[in-house]
Amino acid sequence: MDPQIIIARRVARELRSGNLVNLGIGIPTLVANYVPADLKVFFQSENGLIGTGPIPEQGMAHPLLTDAGGRPISALPGAATFDSAMSFGLIRGGHVDVTVLGGLQVDADGHLANWMIPGKMVPGMGGAMDLVSGARRVIVAMQHAAKGKSKIVAKCSLPLTSARPVDLVVTDLAVIGFARGKATLMETAPGVGVAEVMAVTEADLTIPGTVPEMKL
């Protein structure tokens, strides 16, 4: 299975009926494709919409209905639109149950860095800092390693997105939680062993007695 699809499918299993969910760009966006049809999840687009729907049919797109990247989307029946003050009131105020974000690094304490690489990539943090500070649950969806280097690090070398630790990291190899504040291997991807995960992880991982395989 494609690594991105493993991640998206596993993250989708974290969502519950009635949840208000905000998906970041990249892999997180894919999560919406794997939510079971009977699960009533509200997706928020932080540019001012709850109830985002799929990409419109040919010829149906409206220029004033877009996602946070400016791309046409649709809205489901029961959608609500609002201004940016409300949108971030929802985010900062703890009304977003789950946010799924991409990551550059997550460290052993659960700190996330995902918004800049000094001297290289300085796009601005957009809504990421508010999402990590305010959402009830923060899930990072990212590849376990990039260019052979672990993205689960001992200590973030890149600027942090928030002082608040994330709740869960889902990669193509593993699910990592932060029970008692320390990175803990919760699950491994299908066909991936604990030793294999440890070998490609820079951070020290707490390994429980049993580490089940991801259900997808």
Next chain:
Amino acid sequence: MDPQIIIARRVARELRSGNLVNLGIGIPTLVANYVPADLKVFFQSENGLIGTGPIPEQGMAHPLLTDAGGRPISALPGAATFDSAMSFGLIRGGHVDVTVLGGLQVDADGHLANWMIPGKMVPGMGGAMDLVSGARRVIVAMQHAAKGKSKIVAKCSLPLTSARPVDLVVTDLAVIGFARGKATLMETAPGVGVAEVMAVTEADLTIPGTVPEMKL
């Protein structure tokens, strides 16, 4: 002429086309009756309405359309309703051009006391403190004296409504401004002499060379 009508008519002359105006309860409410029909003034009711209209015809009142005292009102074409955060955003943010409020005391420095009499009247300040802090222009509309005592005092003995001085006081006897921060007699009511005003005013008044009579 009834003293209250003198005050209301004189205050009405302070309003300009396009002004957003908030009228307090009591004498200020009467001001709306004396605005010329060709003057397009927006009246705000701080419970969430711009475009307040007259008391509805018999049988036309709606229980969800009221003034800040809970009494039925109507709305003019082009009215707008909003929540209390917006209503006080308008007030505090300087978007209200003129507020007209009642007063218990105004002192020589223009400070207003109008919300409590310690040990006697403790209703709460409602919107008064925000209105005096935030409106562009604050006009106090009140009787010059109550029970034989001047309400234009040297120094307020009652708790202040705001540290910000008011702009104009209109009474049944006089119009008092605060040019250079000091109470100044701007106009006298029809048939009232400067000496008469000074005799019933506790505060020291600056008296300009000419003091015209109020136009009503």
Next chain:
Amino acid sequence: MKPISVEEAVAMIPSGASIMVGGFMGVGTPERLLDEVVRQQKAGLTLISNDAATPGKGVGKLFDAALVSRLTATHIGLNPKAQQQMLANQIAVDLIPQGTFVERIRAGGCGLGGVLTPTGVGTLVADGKRLIEVHGESFLLETALRAQFALVHAFLADYLGNLTYALTARNFNPVMAMAADTVIVTAEHIVPVGVIAPDHVVTPAPLVDYLIANG
């Protein structure tokens, strides 16, 4: 959002709870919920409400039944019973400016620690509060306000819980619907999904925990 009977909804509120109640002089107040609070005699309440309405109307019913032990409000001058109970020290009352009241609740609902307001600087309201200077101007630090329950009255609610409000009955309802652990709503009309256009929704469905069902 879960549809619920008014009896079940109020049964969730313990005596001594903190409740925010929407409405301005009883306009836009969830009367059915308050009637049931009185019937179930939920006492010792901490009430956060703009005013005390009038006896027999809106939150005035809670004072009629002497169920309030603490009150944060902006104006209670039109309810003599609330005044009496305050002057007899039966209720601890915190009277604050209306713009401050709504911003504190909004801050509570939007995850802000507080706001800086010019309102009240140099008055009794400033007593015991931090004064903070920004660009040479002084502001009071007013902190966020939340409650365990928000009792909200809407005009339309759809089956998902999206809400609209009517005319001056909107007032404090939308901000309170964000600032409590549990949000319980009454609506004048319950309508199918899609009846409320997305641009007209004021309180999005995920904010509503319980909607009082008809009948």
Next chain:
Amino acid sequence: MKPISVEEAVAMIPSGASIMVGGFMGVGTPERLLDEVVRQQKAGLTLISNDAATPGKGVGKLFDAALVSRLTATHIGLNPKAQQQMLANQIAVDLIPQGTFVERIRAGGCGLGGVLTPTGVGTLVADGKRLIEVHGESFLLETALRAQFALVHAFLADYLGNLTYALTARNFNPVMAMAADTVIVTAEHIVPVGVIAPDHVVTPAPLVDYLIANG
């Protein structure tokens, strides 16, 4: 509100002015006003805008024409020209979190000195800012943001200046319409008074100084 031509409206804006421009990635941006700003070559602008859009679209046009000298935004990663101009120090850029951005503008429009936000505590964003503790929790003090001009795009405007917005084109427009000395609006449709129901008005007429007339 005064109806005005787009040429006259932009002629009021001096070079070097501070302008807030509504829109999110060019959606809900007053394109006609920006085209005219470019035509009249208003340079050295201080721009307050969520993002830099993309070249050729929305505020992206201002970067195409190199008219911006200072920028406060939340994300400019999708406009390579804005990135280049920032890295070449042609523009002084202040990148701030989006929730902080909108609250600072809201504070500016609502007469608040600032707000306390948890966002950015313990990150680079906290550098040089006051940290304020409330009930044992730390917040950043983020101060109010205003501009000389707000350029706002609405969906409907009535003859008085009441505004509604459509779908995700609302975004920053309503808060910006409160936070500038002069508010200039373009609308997709200008309609008679009464076409917009009072409950649907998002920006009340008295906030609008100028509406760009059709034709």
